[in-house]
Amino acid sequence: MKIGIVHNNSEKTLPVVKKLQALLSHHQLTIDTKNPEIVVTIGGDGTLLSAFHRYAHMLDKVRFVGVHTGHLGFYTDWRDYEIEALVESLVKDEGESVSYPLLDVIARYQGKKEAAHFLALNESTIKRVNGTMVCDVYVKEELFERFRGDGMCVSTPTGSTGYNKSVGGAVIHPRLDAIQLAEIASINNRVFRTLSSPMIIPTDEWIVLKPLTTEGFILTIDHLTSSEKNVTELKYRVANERIHFAKYRHTHFWNRVEAGFIGAQQKYEV
Structure with missing residues (x-):
């Protein structure tokens, strides 16, 4: 499994990148930014957009996984404190994906x-x-x-x-x-x-x-x-x-919309 990592340079992101790199090395997963099979983005939706355009020429070969280190994103299914669980999913990867x-x-x-x-x-x-x-x-x-x-x-x-x-x-x-x-x-x-x-x-x-x-x-x-x-x-x-996302965990679209624009507190206020 060859993993590409694309990230922003915020203070919250950089420690997550180091942790991901260490865990990938521990599980003998190769970091390859030129010809990755899966691209993990760390940051937010803007970071994933950058990764998409970087690998737009090889969309038929690449799947994406988004990790957000700030506000909730529409393309990021994982949080920064879930890196161990994400790497476990990468190790057990069976090639499943969802496409948009x-x-x-x-x-x-x-x-x-x-x-x-x-x-x-x-x-x-x-x-x-x-x-x-x-x-x-x-x-x-x-x-x-x-x-x-x-x-x-x-x-x-x-x-x-x-x-x-x-x-x-x-x-x-x-x-x-x-x-x-x-x-x-x-x-x-x-x-x-x-x-x-x-x-x-x-x-x-x-x-x-x-x-x-x-x-x-x-x-x-x-x-x-x-x-x-x-x-x-x-x-x-x-x-x-089409863009393909690795289907380890995939948040339902309307749950993303509700979380992004309504939120539980506002939804139940009278």
Whole structure:
């Protein structure tokens, strides 16, 4: 068994990393960051996102395990004080996993034949830096609407609890192979109209955004941000690739949602 370790450098995390390394060595499990079979992330959801993009080229070979050393995360099933139990699970590993859908993003640029390709675990957003973003929204090859507003957010089911939720999107269970398009501060009046509601897109359909102006956009892929010029088209669909998590312990999705947004104390208050 080859184990990769990805971690942040917080004071709470570093002692956990040392303890994990010692236990892996004791059980004769190899630490291999280049070609791991399992990647253990220690930190939070941001650390797991970094690990996902680091190993995005080998998702068919890698399973992930998340350990959180701070606040409760949506991708981290283990706590920092459970490292011994985690290593015992690694020793007894039988290859079981649970997988989640990903977002496939294709960006096309003016004057370039080749498109840029990205994968997102949570979401991708497109925003105009200066002024209102105006773009035509296509579902498959059919024009659906002309959007005016701050931008658009396209999320995966697991990413639906993040930025998507903050802009009014729905929370979607990750067993559904779908993506979600949510408007960011759309302009709606008697002249300009949009759906003003999230759209759930299945695996056999896709979303295409075609900005009327090609300059001055901010494109995000999860936590990665870039300033884009000459963007002519963004195509979003459910990716063929999936992310796989080692199934030693897997918290039910709605328990994660309840713990993250409601909590027992608030839930039972009158």
